Amino acid sequence: MTAAKLSRTPKDKRTAPADEIRRVCLNGKEVAYTLKRCKRRTIGMKIDSEGLTVRIPLRESLHWVESVLRNKADWVVEKLDEWRTRKLYEPVWEEGAIFPLLGEPWQLAARAAGVTQMTRATMKTGTEDRQMQLPLLSVLTPRQIEKIVMxxxxxxxxxxxxxxxxxxxxxxxxxxxxxxxxxxxxxxxxxxxxxxxxxxxxxxxxxxxxxxxxxxxxxxxxxxxxxxxxxxxxxxxxxxxxxxxxxxxxxxx
Structure with missing residues (x-):
C-alpha cells in the first residue's frame, strides 16, 4: 500500500501576509502607519508622501514593533510633520486648492461669467480675507488653472x-x-x-x-x-x- 503524500506549498511560493494599517500613540499624537511583514531580520522604517511604512520580519510581534516606534518617536513625528509641511507647498490645480504666498494661504474661488480679474475675496484666515478669484472656474481645465496661477x-x-x-x-x-x-x-x-x-x-x-x-x-x-x-x-x-x-x-x- 502506497502512503499518501501531503501537498506542501514551497516556502518561496507562499502568499505574503497582507499589509496592515495600524495606529500607535507617539509623543501624545495618534500616528497611522502601514505594517509590512517580509523576509528580513531587522525592522525598517520609511517616511515619504504616503506616510510611515514599517517593514518587519515575518514572525515579529506587534509589541516589539510599537516599542521600537516609541523609542524613535521624536524622529518619526518630526519627519511626518516635515512631509505635511511640504504638501502645503505642492500646487493642486483645482477649485478650493490652497496656494501659499509668502507663507500665507490663498484659495481659488469662482466668479460670475465674463469676469477675468483676479482679486481678493472671502476666505477667512485670522482677520484677513485671502482668496484668488478665477473666471468660470468650473469650466477651466487643470492646465488652464495652472497657467493662471503660475x-x-x-x-x-x-x-x-x-x-x-x-x-x-x-x-x-x-x-x-x-x-x-x-x-x-x-x-x-x-x-x-x-x-x-x-x-x-x-x-x-x-x-x-x-x-x-x-x-x-x-x-x-x-x-x-x-x-x-x-x-x-x-x-x-x-x-x-x-x-x-x-x-x-x-x-x-
Missing part, C-alpha cells in the same frame, strides 16, 4: 524679489544684479560671475524671512564667490540669523 506667482515673485534684492544690494554695497526666475528642482537660488541672480519661483510661497535669507545668501556671492568663512561672515553681516534659516529651508525641502 502667471500670478511669477508676477508676485518678480515684484517681491526685486524689492528684496534692491534692499540687500544696498546693505552689502554691491551693484544691483539682474534677476531671473528659476525652476530648478534642487536649488533655491544661484549667482554667477556675470552678476545674474537666479531665484526659484517657489521661494515666493515661503515666508518673507526665508526669501530674505536666500537673497542675502546669493548677493553675498557677489563679494565672495565661494562658501568660505569669509562668505558666511558676509551673510551674517546682513542676515545674522542665517543658521536657523538654512535649517528651516532644509526642513521644507
Amino acid at each position: 502667471d500670478w506667482y511669477c508676477n508676485k515673485a518678480i515684484a517681491c524679489f526685486s524689492e528684496r534684492i534692491a534692499l540687500y544690494a544696498d546693505k552689502l554695497g554691491v551693484a544691483l544684479p539682474q534677476l531671473r526666475l528659476s525652476r530648478a528642482r534642487t536649488q533655491w537660488g544661484s549667482c554667477n560671475t556675470h552678476g545674474i541672480v537666479h531665484l526659484n519661483w517657489r521661494l515666493i510661497q515661503m515666508p518673507l524671512h526665508l526669501v530674505d535669507y536666500v537673497v542675502a545668501h546669493e548677493l553675498s556671492h557677489l563679494i565672495e564667490m565661494n562658501h568660505s568663512p569669509a562668505f558666511w561672515q558676509t551673510v551674517g553681516r546682513v542676515y545674522p540669523d542665517y543658521v536657523a534659516a538654512r535649517k528651516e529651508l532644509k526642513r521644507l525641502g
Whole structure:
C-alpha cells in the first residue's frame, strides 16, 4: 500500500501576509502607519508622501514593533510633520486648492461669467480675507488653472524679489544684479560671475524671512564667490540669523 503524500506549498511560493494599517500613540499624537511583514531580520522604517511604512520580519510581534516606534518617536513625528509641511507647498490645480504666498494661504474661488480679474475675496484666515478669484472656474481645465496661477506667482515673485534684492544690494554695497526666475528642482537660488541672480519661483510661497535669507545668501556671492568663512561672515553681516534659516529651508525641502 502506497502512503499518501501531503501537498506542501514551497516556502518561496507562499502568499505574503497582507499589509496592515495600524495606529500607535507617539509623543501624545495618534500616528497611522502601514505594517509590512517580509523576509528580513531587522525592522525598517520609511517616511515619504504616503506616510510611515514599517517593514518587519515575518514572525515579529506587534509589541516589539510599537516599542521600537516609541523609542524613535521624536524622529518619526518630526519627519511626518516635515512631509505635511511640504504638501502645503505642492500646487493642486483645482477649485478650493490652497496656494501659499509668502507663507500665507490663498484659495481659488469662482466668479460670475465674463469676469477675468483676479482679486481678493472671502476666505477667512485670522482677520484677513485671502482668496484668488478665477473666471468660470468650473469650466477651466487643470492646465488652464495652472497657467493662471503660475502667471500670478511669477508676477508676485518678480515684484517681491526685486524689492528684496534692491534692499540687500544696498546693505552689502554691491551693484544691483539682474534677476531671473528659476525652476530648478534642487536649488533655491544661484549667482554667477556675470552678476545674474537666479531665484526659484517657489521661494515666493515661503515666508518673507526665508526669501530674505536666500537673497542675502546669493548677493553675498557677489563679494565672495565661494562658501568660505569669509562668505558666511558676509551673510551674517546682513542676515545674522542665517543658521536657523538654512535649517528651516532644509526642513521644507
